[in-house]
Amino acid sequence: xxxxxxxxxxxxxxxxxxxxxxxxxxxxxxxxxxxxxxxxxxxxxxxxxxxxxxxxxxxxxxxxxxxxxxxxxxxxxxxxxxxxxxxxxxxxxxxxxxxxxxxxxxxxxxxxxxxxxxxxxxxxxxxxxxxxxxxxxxxxxxxxxxxxxxxxxxxxxxxxxxxxxxxxxxxxxxxxxxxxxxxxxxxxxxxxxxxxxxxxxxxxxxxxxxxxxxxxxxxxxxxxxxxxxxxxxxxxxxxxxxxxxxxxxxxxxxxxxxxxxxxxxxxxxxxxxxxxxxxxxxxxxxxxxxxxxxxxxxxxxxxxxxxxxxxxxxxxxxxxxxxxxxxxxxxxxxxxxxxxxxxxxxxxxxxxxxxxxxxxxxxxxxxxxxxxxxxxxxxxxxxxxxxxxxxxxxxxxxxxxxxxxxxxxxxxxxxxxxxxxxxxxxxxxxxxxxxxxxxxxxxxxxxxxxxxxxxxxxxxxxxxxxxx
Amino acid sequence: xxxxxxxxxxxxxxxxxxxxxxxxxxxxxxxxxxxxxxxxxxxxxxxxxxxxxxxxxxxxxxxxxxxxxxxxxxxxxxxxxxxxxxxxxxxxxxxxxxxxxxxxxxxxxxxxxxxxxxxxxxxxxxxxxxxxxxxxxxxxxxxxxxxxxxxxxxxxxxxxxxxxxxxxxxxxxxxxxxxxxxxxxxxxxxxxxxxxxxxxxxxxxxxxxxxxxxxxxxxxxxxxxxxxxxxxxxxxxxxxxxxxxxxxxxxxxxxxxxxxxxxxxxxxxxxxxxxxxxxxxxxxxxxxxxxxxxxxxxxxxxxxxxxxxxxxxxxxxxxxxxxxxxxxxxxxxxxxxxxxxxxxxxxxxxxxxxxxxxxxxxxxxxxxxxxxxxxxxxxxxxxxxxxxxxxxxxxxxxxxxxxxxxxxxxxxxxxxxxxxxxxxxxxxxxxxxxxxxxxxxxxxxxxxxxxxxxxxxxxxxxxxxxxxxxxxxxxxxxxxx
Numbered sequence: 005x006x007x008x009x010x011x012x013x014x015x016x017x018x019x020x021x022x023x024x025x026x027x028x029x030x031x032x033x034x035x036x037x038x039x040x041x042x043x044x045x046x047x048x049x050x051x052x053x054x055x056x057x058x059x060x061x062x063x064x065x066x067x068x069x070x071x072x073x074x075x076x077x078x079x080x081x082x083x084x085x086x087x088x089x090x091x092x093x094x095x096x097x098x099x100x101x102x103x104x105x106x107x108x109x110x111x112x113x114x115x116x117x118x119x120x121x122x123x124x125x126x127x128x129x130x131x132x133x134x135x136x137x138x139x140x141x142x143x144x145x146x147x148x149x150x151x152x153x154x155x156x157x158x159x160x161x162x163x164x165x166x167x168x169x170x171x172x173x174x175x176x177x178x179x180x181x182x183x184x185x186x187x188x189x190x191x192x193x194x195x196x197x198x199x200x201x202x203x204x205x206x207x208x209x210x211x212x213x214x215x216x217x218x219x220x221x222x223x224x225x226x227x228x229x230x231x232x233x234x235x236x237x238x239x240x241x242x243x244x245x246x247x248x249x250x251x252x253x254x255x256x257x258x259x260x261x262x263x264x265x266x267x268x269x270x271x272x273x274x275x276x277x278x279x280x281x282x283x284x285x286x287x288x289x290x291x292x293x294x295x296x297x298x299x300x301x302x303x304x305x306x307x308x309x310x311x312x313x314x315x316x317x318x319x320x321x322x323x324x325x326x327x328x329x330x331x332x333x334x335x336x337x338x339x340x341x342x343x344x345x346x347x348x349x350x351x352x353x354x355x356x357x358x359x360x361x362x363x364x365x366x367x368x369x370x371x372x373x374x375x376x377x378x379x380x381x382x383x384x385x386x387x388x389x390x391x392x393x394x395x396x397x398x399x400x401x402x403x404x405x406x407x408x409x410x411x412x413x414x415x416x417x418x419x420x421x422x423x424x425x426x427x428x429x430x431x432x433x434x435x436x437x438x439x440x441x442x443x444x445x446x447x448x449x450x451x452x453x454x455x456x457x458x459x460x461x462x463x464x465x466x467x468x469x470x471x472x
Numbered sequence: 473x474x475x476x477x478x479x480x481x482x483x484x485x486x487x488x489x490x491x492x493x494x495x496x497x498x499x500x501x502x503x504x505x506x507x508x509x510x511x512x513x514x515x516x517x518x519x520x521x522x523x524x525x526x527x528x529x530x531x532x533x534x535x536x537x538x539x540x541x542x543x544x545x546x547x548x549x550x551x552x553x554x555x556x557x558x559x560x561x562x563x564x565x566x567x568x569x570x571x572x573x574x575x576x577x578x579x580x581x582x583x584x585x586x587x588x589x590x591x592x593x594x595x596x597x598x599x600x601x602x603x604x605x606x607x608x609x610x611x612x613x614x615x616x617x618x619x620x621x622x623x624x625x626x627x628x629x630x631x632x633x634x635x636x637x638x639x640x641x642x643x644x645x646x647x648x649x650x651x652x653x654x655x656x657x658x659x660x661x662x663x664x665x666x667x668x669x670x671x672x673x674x675x676x677x678x679x680x681x682x683x684x685x686x687x688x689x690x691x692x693x694x695x696x697x698x699x700x701x702x703x704x705x706x707x708x709x710x711x712x713x714x715x716x717x718x719x720x721x722x723x724x725x726x727x728x729x730x731x732x733x734x735x736x737x738x739x740x741x742x743x744x745x746x747x748x749x750x751x752x753x754x755x756x757x758x759x760x761x762x763x764x765x766x767x768x769x770x771x772x773x774x775x776x777x778x779x780x781x782x783x784x785x786x787x788x789x790x791x792x793x794x795x796x797x798x799x800x801x802x803x804x805x806x807x808x809x810x811x812x813x814x815x816x817x818x819x820x821x822x823x824x825x826x827x828x829x830x831x832x833x834x835x836x837x838x839x840x841x842x843x844x845x846x847x848x849x850x851x852x853x854x855x856x857x858x859x860x861x862x863x864x865x866x867x868x869x870x871x872x873x874x875x876x877x878x879x880x881x882x883x884x885x886x887x888x889x890x891x892x893x894x895x896x897x898x899x900x901x902x903x904x905x906x907x908x909x910x911x912x913x914x915x916x917x918x919x920x921x922x923x924x925x926x927x928x929x930x931x932x933x934x935x936x937x938x939x940x941x942x943x944x945x946x947x948x949x950x951x952x953x
Contacts, residue, residue: 042572045798046793046798047571047572047573047798047799048553048559048561048566048569048571048674048793048794048799049551049552049553049559049571049575049671049672049673049674049675050573050671050672051670051671051678051706051707051708051709052708053705053706053707053708054708081789083788083789083792085792085795085811085814086810087795087797087810090793090798091792091793092792092793092795093789093792145810147797267837267838269785269788269789269833269836269837269838269841270836271786271789271836271845272679274678274679274680274709274786275675275678275707275708275709276708276709277708277709
């Protein structure tokens, strides 16, 4: 049997400042070593200054993952030497001297399965190492401390996954949940990293470190299972070891054994007093917590009769569900949901496209209303949407400029229908004997009106004119 | 120019224009020039001190608002950061480290127009109690230059007692302010943990250490405390003191106060002269209306072992950052793998620091934490419980600051274990977070003896009142230098 456990590191990218100083949590825009201060650079004499907002956000994540949350939390030092670590220790959390990390055990449902969360801890991210030079002999290592001290939440799971697909499903759910909470944007480069523990057939546990994205995490699990299975097949024992994910070659590589037996000499970080998390704070956080994805979905289905599948897609995406909330009314909700899930998500399938888009909630509202009042056909609305994204012009302006307005004048539509009937005598005869083929004629009318005719009235008029 | 005046006297004189700050600072610099070759209190002297003094004189003359220190020359232990100034911790490791920011105590004193006359000597990274472990050579006791001045804030105590400045800031991890204060006959004070911000104090054992003033008088200490105590957003461990005025009612006396004499601190190994002095101090306090009786703190006998275990653990972590990658001294990186570079670079630590680093790597390690580090933490918490019990009955606790007289330079340097025992009376205040003060009490055979008073947490004001009462009963001979 395969068992996979995960340790997921997620940056709290939506915070203003780092975990222990006022440098920016969003370090990505800076030149190397410009987003640093005496505290995050570990200068002699500097002291950590705990970002209370980070504690709140991490507690919120713990609550959303149904984890226990202690009354007091503590920080510990994890001592080891590494050039990306300015103090040569990392301030993190630990549960070996009692439950003092932001989150204790919890669960999250993935399909029909419950995945157990072991703990959630708040810690600081180290800096970044950049390797330059071709051969190992003239290789140089550059250190950029801009990232050092960025707030990081580590989510540790029990080894409850049995397949890489379960891992992927879990990551999708987790990623949606974090976005929905408004605490992190997992799609930012380096915002989510993971380690995985993989064991097969009850054998030794192999730890895979350095997995830089969710996408690679599934691949790494897959590779590792295959590697272990092929060793089993050849009766080669599987060593308990740490392996690194090589994201260029997409394989796991054995690490030097030296790194395995590090003794981190954990002890309490005396510079940060215990933080009380009162019941009042928890209540406040709960009240501030955005509606969960599952309750959103249920509301969409029951309140607006949005089809289950559409509601599922819409509710699990923070950006689009927010857009939905802003743009829908009691009457157009279904239409808005429809436009978002069938059209908009496809048009804005990358971050760049989404950022370039000029669409606002009121565009969406107007467009849905225009469809519902018959000002524009559903078909033509696609063109309008395209144009809105590009130009940001108002819906009414676009309808008139692109001549997308419905052919609502019956006499005008009749003229076109008569034209089609006389051009397509063969098809008319066929329709008379087999009414199902009338759709071909509807299509012709739509073609002639560039999609502006209302399909239902076209069908009715056609039937009337042909006499069926 | 009379350099022997107290801080409060200096301020009075400067404020009224009776002395010029420039002349005073100039005389202070001359004093440093003439005696420091012998004493070696200073590691560096402020080149801009005279300019700063002139500016303050100008402000005084023109009636501009002047900070409460009026240009008073203060020396600073070389483990506190002054922006753009070398801060070496008396270590080769930081020989060329120029601090990029001001410690909180420094920025507070700058605002009050203090003049930092220089950075003073210490045991390397504050590890030691004789100043012999300075990488730049020991300081000498001004009462007898063959003897140690105590440590680790030895430079602070020497500079104050020999009139090379009016006051000094030291740091006290296990007695590092009180011990040299006692050996050099100055007031030395370790406040309640958290009363003074440690931001910018280079950590040795951060969970128990505090910055503390060394001054000529208890009143001067109260004055300094008024300027530097209080909550600091840059140090999460600071406590709110509600802007307490420690000078107010300093003359309250100690009538009716209950004082416990800690049995374990006047036992085996105490010098008979120190014992006699302690008894004299007790009878003087009784003469002032205090009620003294013995109290036993059983955990005190384990306190030094616990202290060295905890401090080594924290030091091992606090000093890990000195890998020479970001700052430090010249040593090219080419050709090294980083682990070997760090190992080599860290050879610049001196012997005592190295010894404690090795202990600090061992006592909290996975296989040994239960036997050492966790046990030490247990002693710490039991000792705290015990002393809290004692403070239910007593207002103050008394003991000699150091059980022995200042010894000769080199006398104990090769015997670290016997050196450790010199800490026995001071580490309790650190392990329990309580305020403690050493008051100059007696000179015997030309060597000083200090008496230590301790109070419960946040009772710093009452402690200073009691210390002031005892101080008033004492007259000491002139320092021979």
